[in-house]
Amino acid sequence: GQQVMQIPQYQHVQEGEDFTTYCNSSTTLSNIQWYKQRPGGHPVFLIQLVKSGEVKKQKRLTFQFGEAKKNSSLHITATQTTDVGTYFCAGPYGNQFYFGTGTSLTVIP
């Protein structure tokens, strides 16, 4: 079954608004990764978080890894039309790698 749950499934925002997607794992993860997939494209790696409570920033994107290493979030400040796409979290379970169901972000200009 699905090991990694992600909410919301869809999010529509006005350009300039903030956006957050949440990821929850059924078990503790050694690390969590985030990917972005543009419409018609393939997933592209954004970042990896490893430490409990870790926070990393990439320009307007802020990534957090929960204290228990079972949840994570991605926050985008002041969205732009270039942020459009689906954002996936993913984590390893043994030798297998599971992706969340993704959050599809639409930015309305």
Place this chain on the structure above:
Amino acid sequence: NAGVTQTPKFQVLKTGQSMTLQCAQDMNHEYMSWYRQDPGMGLRLIHYSVGAGITDQGEVPNGYNVSRSTTEDFPLRLLSAAPSQTSVYFCASSSGLAGPYYEQYFGPGTRLTVT
């Protein structure tokens, strides 16, 4: 470096036909995997390999076979195509001998339709 390449980009099959989706990487990555992507389902792991000669099943392996004779290549075979296998297929690779603990590099995908 070409990264991860996949062929073909598009394919239409009739029910019962077989075919092989090709995947190759030139980054000397040990870990390779195949995913299928369906609307609302995210990416689901079909099969993976931790090195040449070693493969294992993922979440949705039924109807698919894989082999890994070289580090570079990881083909996915559909034995007898069914409409339920209509999907977008992605191949991915990552470095690291211990498993998928590093960045995954994805190929451009193969869009398969089974009629």
